[in-house]
Structures are given as structure tokens and as C-alpha cells.
Amino acid sequence: MRLCHKARLLSTGGGNRPADPSTRTALASTRYVSGFCSGQPSRYAAPQPTTSPRRKGESAIYEEFYGLQETPFSVQPDPRYLFASAEHKVAVAKMRYAADQKRGLAVLTGPVGSGKTTIANLLQMTWDSDPTKRVGFLPGANVRLPAAFLRLVLEAYGQEAARTEADNRRLLERFLLDEYMAERHPILLLDEGQNVAAKNIDTIADLTNFQTAQTKLITVIMLAQDNLPRKLATKEAFRSRIAVVGHLDPLNLEEMREMIAFRITTAGGGAIESYFEEEALWEVHNITKGIPRDICVLCDALFVNGYVRDQRMMTLPLVHRTLSEMAREKRWPVQLKESHK
Numbered sequence: 037m038r039l040c041h042k043a044r045l046l047s048t049g050g051g052n053r054p055a056d057p058s059t060r061t062a063l064a065s066t067r068y069v070s071g072f073c074s075g076q077p078s079r080y081a082a083p084q085p086t087t088s089p090r091r092k093g094e095s096a097i098y099e100e101f102y103g104l105q106e107t108p109f110s111v112q113p114d115p116r117y118l119f120a121s122a123e124h125k126v127a128v129a130k131m132r133y134a135a136d137q138k139r140g141l142a143v144l145t146g147p148v149g150s151g152k153t154t155i156a157n158l159l160q161m162t163w164d165s166d167p168t169k170r171v172g173f174l175p176g177a178n179v180r181l182p183a184a185f186l187r188l189v190l191e192a193y194g195q196e197a198a199r200t201e202a203d204n205r206r207l208l209e210r211f212l213l214d215e216y217m218a219e220r221h222p223i224l225l226l227d228e229g230q231n232v233a234a235k236n237i238d239t240i241a242d243l244t245n246f247q248t249a250q251t252k253l254i255t256v257i258m259l260a261q262d263n264l265p266r267k268l269a270t271k272e273a274f275r276s277r278i279a280v281v282g283h284l285d286p287l288n289l290e291e292m293r294e295m296i297a298f299r300i301t302t303a304g305g306g307a308i309e310s311y312f313e314e315e316a317l318w319e320v321h322n323i324t325k326g327i328p329r330d331i332c333v334l335c336d337a338l339f340v341n342g343y344v345r346d347q348r349m350m351t352l353p354l355v356h357r358t359l360s361e362m363a364r365e366k367r368w369p370v371q372l373k374e375s376h377k
Contacts, residue, residue, distance in 0.1 A: 106304065316355050
């Protein structure tokens, strides 16, 4: 019997009876081995397991204990759990404007874990349902040569690609003209833009040259980490073509509180006051600096610790205990471990 299957059996005791605290502790250890959250890893999370992610509706070890229908703090980029802070709303509006107005090139930056990929998925869902748009999504394009990059672009639109750069450029131009004649505007969503090779930064700039006398034939939406501007320091051609710029800052305390409350209610839970003391929320924000993915990682760990200790309220001591355990498991940066000893 595999460990994960055995854990599920133990968690119910063979029926609907909750596991006792000692069994919960064993299950929590299983959870820590597997990582605190599923999906895209936080910079604080352990390496993710190679097993398949939990299916929707399959219980986490603490969901029933807290009266939840599903896990509220998964770091999968699920648009249902996108908390639309004021800055997120502005960012989405700017990217939509760039696509609607066919502006050619838009860039959205933000720190690791700020929600860029979730916004990309939301935009893709929105544009996929728009018959006047054709979306290609590149979750990462860290190939070195322009020929390979153009091949990825063509494949993102479901088009056959060639081997050489010149042939792929011709194929892409033909595709863009066909879409123009069909009155559809292609949008290229490029995530993890900070990883694009220097030569392909120039290739992206060249894409914006595909145009008629009246309009651009493609709009590129690049989402990247905050180090992108340094990479673009010598790329004047690219920088001069950026028509729309957006940025995601970390959440302030009130926005973080609203995000946690939103996620809990989306997962079927009650008011945030039933789960968190105010001091605990302050400390969560102090530790995570308002980065959404890191907030999810820490809150998920808190809920596990509360579950194994038969404690439904997140308190300041529980936050400190959880942080200490994460530090021992090397899931937290050295500077945070040192400052919270």
C-alpha cells in the first residue's frame, strides 16, 4: 500500500470518524514530506512530489476538520482563487487594453509569487472565449536560438513549424496574415519572460514589426519577474516597442487579510475571524512580506499544524511554531530563520 493511500485510510479511521491527534501528527509528517502546497513551488517550499496532484473533491488531511470543501491555499494558478486586489485589477485591465487596442507589446512585472501566472491563465480563459482573438500561451521559452523560439510560437498556435529561422518567420507571417483576413487578432502570452534568451528578446521586438499600414498583426503580453529591466538595459529596440507596462506589488496587510478570507470562503469555509486571531495575521504578513504564493504556503502549513494539534484557531504561538518547523525542514530562507529564532 502506498503511503499516500495509507494516509487517507488512517485519516478517516476506516469511516467518517476523524483521526485522533497522534494519527494526525503522523499524517502531518506525510504532508511535510510531500511539500506544504501542491502546484507551482513557492521559494519557501520543498521540492514537489512526482505523484499526480490531488483531484478536485479529494480531501486534504485538514479540510473536514475546518469545515472546508477543498484546500484553500493551494498554489496552483487557479483563476477561481485569484484575489483581485486593486493592483491586480489594474494589471488585468492594462493587459486587456493592450490586446483590445492591438498595441503590439505589453509587459507585466512582479516579484516571484505575486500572481503573474494566475493572471496569465485568467487572460487566456477570457480571450479563448472571444471569437475576435487567437491566443497562444508560452509558459516558458528559455530556448537559445531564434529558430527554436519561433518554432515554439508557431506550435503555441497549433501551427506546423520548420527547422530554420527564415522558414519559421515566413510561416508565422503567413499565419498572422491569415488571421488578419479572418478578423482575428493573435495574442502571444509569454510567461517567465525573464528567462528569454537575449537573442530572442530581439526576436520578440521583431514580431511587433508584423503589421499592416493600420494595425499590428500580433500583440505580445510578456509576464516577468522584477529582474527583467536589468536584462533589457541594452535592448533599446525592445524597450522602445513596449506600449503598455504593468507591475504587481506585494499585498499590504488589509489586502492580505481579504485574500485569505476570499480563499477560505471560496473553499467553502466561514468568516476569517473563525480561523485567525489578529496577531497571527499580522505575523503572517510580517513573515511573507505580502507575497501571495508565500502567504498560501505558510497558511497551508498553519492549517496542518492546527489540525494535528486539534486547534481550529490560528494563533501567534502557532505561527512561530510553524515557522520554526519550516526552518528546520529548510523550507524557509536563511535570513528569515535567523530573524525569527
